[in-house]
Structures are given as C-alpha cells and as structure tokens.
Amino acid sequence: MHKSLSFIVALFMVFLTVSSLSQAQSPVGVQLYSFREQFAKDVKGTMQKVKDMGITYCEVAGYYGMDAKSFKTILDEYGIKPTGTGAGFDQLADPEKLKTVISEAKILGVKTVMCAWIPHNGTEFTIQDVEKAVKVFNEAGKTLAANELSLLYHNHGYEFRSYKDHYLMDEIITRTNPSYVNFEMDILWTQHPGHNPVAWMKKYPTRWKAMHVKDRKKGTAGNQFGTMDVDNDMTLGEGDLNITDIIKQARQIGIKHFYIEDESPRSLEQVPHSIAFLKPMF
Incomplete structure (x- = not known):
C-alpha cells in the first residue's frame, strides 16, 4: 500500500512538471517554422500543441x-496572435508580388514582414550582392511603410564576412534607410560565423527590432556560409550561446518580439524546456 501510494505521488509530480512546462503562458513567441514538419501533416493538431506550450x-x-x-482563422481559434510574417527576396523585388505580401500581411494583422535570405552564388557573398539587396530592401521597405508595415532583414551568417575595415553586415545596416528597413537578429546565425550577438546589438542599438532565439550544440564548428546541420539546434541553455546576456542586452535596447526558433527534429520536445529556461529573464 505504501509503495503504491509512493508510485501515485511520483506520477502526480511528473504530471505537475509536464503541466508547468506546457500550460503556463510563455513570455516569448515562436517562429512557426520550428514545427514545419508537423504542420505539413496536421495543422490544427500542431496548433493545439503550440497552444499547449503557453505560446x-x-x-x-x-x-x-x-x-x-x-490560416489566420485557425490562429484565432487557438488564441495565437501573429505578430510577424515572412517574405522571399523575390517577392520584395517584384512590385506585383509585393502587393500580395502586403495584402496577406493585412489579413494576418501583423506589423512586420521579415526576409531571411539574400540570393547569392553558392558559397560566395559579395559587396555586389549587398548593393542589389540594399536597393530592393529600401524600395520595398518604403512601399511597406506606406502601408503601415515594417521590413526586417533576418541575418543568416554569410553577411559577417570581412569587407575593408569592417563587415558586409555593416554595409547592409548602414546603407539601408532606418525609416524603411530594420533587422531581426538570429542569434545563432550571428555567433555561427564567429561574432558576438551582444556586440552587434551594442553597435547598432536602434536597428534591431526582433530576435530569433536559438542555441547551438557545444563544439559545433562555425562557418560564414549560412549552413549548419539542424540537428545542432539545442534546447536554450544547453548549447554554447550566452542566452542570458543576449536577452538582457536585447531587452535593454527595446526589442519586444522574441521568437524561439528550433529547426531540429526535436522541436516539439525542446521548445517547452526552452520556454521554461527563458521565463526568469522576463
């Protein structure tokens, strides 16, 4: 009888632990790409799981x-508010496609449109690629601003190559008009090419408006190509990024939207633990 009672108590404690990870409201959002494989099979079932995480x-x-x-109807059904959406570079570069981006952003009710990739040739990324991108971003950003939307560029690692006495990322930031173009920092894709996310926030404190919060398996070799095995995405706090200092600096410069992005095949299991890790920081 005593052993049975102990077993029941132990099960109850496990239930409380799982419930605390999954039901309390999350202080941060999530990039839905984290659950792309699950959404492809079952949109509503996956949305329920996202809701159960407290997101x-x-x-x-x-x-x-x-x-x-x-899609917005389903988000509403599960009480998940979209605050940003993505757009491909080709959509920003084509005025007709940009109209569709604007229309869909208004349907979703978001205020930001994020672009996460600048086309370039293989592993090359040059000042010419930057110049082309800056022109597209400034023009599209002006159109988006006229429609009460903000354009954010999401860095991906290859932008942190040396150029003259600084980096190509400096060129992207300083050549874009802050009235039309700002930035979403992906902290993994800032550290992966060998840079410090905190230092970049301090360098351009008014330009970073949102953040992808990710962690990387300890010992992972970085590169400047924007490539990494997604299996190296870790639960926040278990990798080699200094998440605590990064979040502290991000909040100091006024970043409001933090999206956990976990591209690993373990995202459903890892994200609730990542949320629990972040809670004391908010």
Whole structure:
C-alpha cells in the first residue's frame, strides 16, 4: 500500500512538471517554422500543441496549403496572435508580388514582414550582392511603410564576412534607410560565423527590432556560409550561446518580439524546456 501510494505521488509530480512546462503562458513567441514538419501533416493538431506550450504569439512561415485568411482563422481559434510574417527576396523585388505580401500581411494583422535570405552564388557573398539587396530592401521597405508595415532583414551568417575595415553586415545596416528597413537578429546565425550577438546589438542599438532565439550544440564548428546541420539546434541553455546576456542586452535596447526558433527534429520536445529556461529573464 505504501509503495503504491509512493508510485501515485511520483506520477502526480511528473504530471505537475509536464503541466508547468506546457500550460503556463510563455513570455516569448515562436517562429512557426520550428514545427514545419508537423504542420505539413496536421495543422490544427500542431496548433493545439503550440497552444499547449503557453505560446500566445508567433511569426508565420507559410500557410501549409491554405490561404492567409484560412490560416489566420485557425490562429484565432487557438488564441495565437501573429505578430510577424515572412517574405522571399523575390517577392520584395517584384512590385506585383509585393502587393500580395502586403495584402496577406493585412489579413494576418501583423506589423512586420521579415526576409531571411539574400540570393547569392553558392558559397560566395559579395559587396555586389549587398548593393542589389540594399536597393530592393529600401524600395520595398518604403512601399511597406506606406502601408503601415515594417521590413526586417533576418541575418543568416554569410553577411559577417570581412569587407575593408569592417563587415558586409555593416554595409547592409548602414546603407539601408532606418525609416524603411530594420533587422531581426538570429542569434545563432550571428555567433555561427564567429561574432558576438551582444556586440552587434551594442553597435547598432536602434536597428534591431526582433530576435530569433536559438542555441547551438557545444563544439559545433562555425562557418560564414549560412549552413549548419539542424540537428545542432539545442534546447536554450544547453548549447554554447550566452542566452542570458543576449536577452538582457536585447531587452535593454527595446526589442519586444522574441521568437524561439528550433529547426531540429526535436522541436516539439525542446521548445517547452526552452520556454521554461527563458521565463526568469522576463
């Protein structure tokens, strides 16, 4: 009888632990790309799991066979507010495609449109690629601003190559008009090419408006190509990024939207623990 009671108590404690990870409201949002494989199979079932994590806001990454209106209806049903969405570089560069981006952003009710990739040739990334991108970003950003939307560029690692006495990322930041273009820092893709996310926030404190919060397996070799095995994405706090200092600096410069992005095949298991790790920082 005593052993049975102890077993029941132990099960109850496990239940409380799981519940505390999954039901309390998250202080941060999530990039829905984290669950791309699950959404591709079951949109509503996956959205329920996102809700169960306590997540109340997100950044959208596609509609998984739906249109924007239908996807927004599901987000509303599960109480998850979209605060940002993505757009490809080609969509920003084409005025007709940009109209669609604007229309869908308004349907979603978001205020930011994020671009996460600048086209370039293989592993090369040059000042010519930067110049082309800056022109597209400034022009598209002006159009988006006229529609009460903000354009954010999400760094991806290859921008941190040396150029003259600084880096190509400096060129992207200083050549874009802050009235039309700002930035979403992906902290993993800042550290992966050998840079310090805190230092870049201090260098341009007014330009970073959102953040992808990620961690990287200890011992992972970095590069400047924007490539890494997604299996190296870790639960926050278990990798080699100094998440505590990064979040502290991000909050100091006024970043409001923090999106956990976990591209690993373990995202459903890892994200609740990442949320629990972040809670004391907010």
